[in-house]
Amino acid sequence: MKIFSKEQIYEGDKITTERQQISSTDLMERAATQIFNWIHMRMQGAQVPIHVFCGIGNNGGDGLVLARHLILDGYNVKTYVVNCSDKRSKDFLINYDRIKNVTKEWPTLLKCAEDFPEINPNDIIVDAVFGIGLNRPIDDWVKGLFMHFRASKAFTLSIDIPSGLFPDKAVEDEDAVVWAGYTLSFASPKLVFFLPETAKYTVQWEVLDIGLDQEFLQTTQTEVELIGKHEVLPNYIPRDKFSHKGQFGHALIIGGSYGKMGAVTLASRATLSAGAGLVSAYIPKCGYTVLQSAFPEAMVITDADEEKITSISFEIKPTVIAFGIGVGTDAKTLNAFEAFLKTNKTPLVIDADGINLLSKKKALLKLLPVETVLTPHPKELERLIGKWKNDFDKLKKAKAFSKKYNVILLIKGANTITLFEDKLYVNTTGNPGLSTAGSGDVLTGIITGLISQGYHPVVAAIFGVYLHGKSADIAVEDFGYQSLIATHVIEYLGEAYLDLFKQPEPIQQEESTEESTKE
Structure with missing residues (x-):
């Protein structure tokens, strides 16, 4: 709308x-x-x-x-x-x-x-x-x-x-x-x-x-669009009967550090559940057993360091890379990230500590590929674009940032806004149950999974935010706001996809008293 x-x-x-x-x-x-x-x-x-x-x-x-x-x-x-x-x-x-x-x-x-x-x-x-x-x-x-x-x-x-x-x-x-x-x-x-x-x-x-x-x-043409089912459905890419996993890309999740392997596990699961054909995780050695046990569908590549990412080197050719989930902000990790950006040409989704690393060294923003997706929470957004006076000032600063670096920016909230240059896409799904640890990692994974399948990064961000919220809306019916956790959002993602094609149920008119008596 x-x-x-x-x-x-x-x-x-x-x-x-x-x-x-x-x-x-x-x-x-x-x-x-x-x-x-x-x-x-x-x-x-x-x-x-x-x-x-x-x-x-x-x-x-x-x-x-x-x-x-x-x-x-x-x-x-x-x-x-x-x-x-x-x-x-x-x-x-x-x-x-x-x-x-x-x-x-x-x-x-x-x-x-x-x-x-x-x-x-x-x-x-x-x-x-x-x-x-x-x-x-x-x-x-x-x-x-x-x-x-x-x-x-x-x-x-x-x-x-x-x-x-x-x-x-x-x-x-x-x-x-x-x-x-x-x-x-x-x-x-x-x-x-x-x-x-x-x-x-x-x-x-x-x-x-x-x-x-x-x-x-x-x-x-309007600067702002409200995103619901009817807006995302035309972007859905159906699958052919004879399709195979090689057609849906190979996503690479780079992240994790000692004590924060759950974030990479959630993001990896969400990526595959969103439809990526293959998922690999690049993590410190300490997470190898954790990830292989918790999510056997993922392939795992380990850094030389036991507890953190200190170098980024892999032989696979990923379709899309997500970086930053649980990665920490150690100086060695920052150096590894900078070296990676200088040679990387693969589409990127950057979240969490990846954004904090960019904020620590803003010169790195110029190294980002065109239409990189950034998914900051409010405090991370503030570190990127600076403090704002009010919501309109925030949007103004975010637009200027997006245009300067040619990136897609998510402004998370009850109505998450996907922003690219001067265009705003306001999401209508989601609920307070998403205010829980790991829900942002799941969102990053969903967007990454969509890009892996061939969705344009702007479409992937809009669609991903919608699916993330819709999955939570369905899950909350079973768990309530307080008990909803990030894993539930992944588990209900399939129902969010299926809901795209559900027709509203016809309104059943009640029979009159007279007709009921005759029967």
């Missing part, structure tokens, strides 16, 4: 009105009617008090249209205009006149804290105060209104975006933003719904189709 920028949404509205020969007021009517349909389908006329708070711009116009439809359908509605400016949009004014024609109870004008209405916990708040066009700090009394919403503990539904939340920059004051239980977003979700610092402002979200021009939606 594409995530459109603020400017693209404005352009989409403009193109839609021109091509469909409708006015912006008509488009607003269409959008707000969709919100009414969403509410009506769930409430079915229930007389719960609904408080609709409208700004004086187009988001407020949406709120006025919604309130009018709710009134006409007999709902218990109170409408308010948050009088935060002397300027009103044209469509707001049109719909302000329209709502006055259907009710004797005109919208209440709010100008200060003394005007705030009483809201009970069982009421519903509809937030239509500010939309994506907000470009300035809000007044203190409006901030007080948002805090009043939150203090009421009433369910809050935001239209398009929680008011006070900017679609393209960080929040400076969390009290100046509506904390929504649900957001109905037009055309596409907003990037801020997926960033660690701003995702908290809406518990859930849903996209409403408001009939924007289909050609615009299909042909417009």
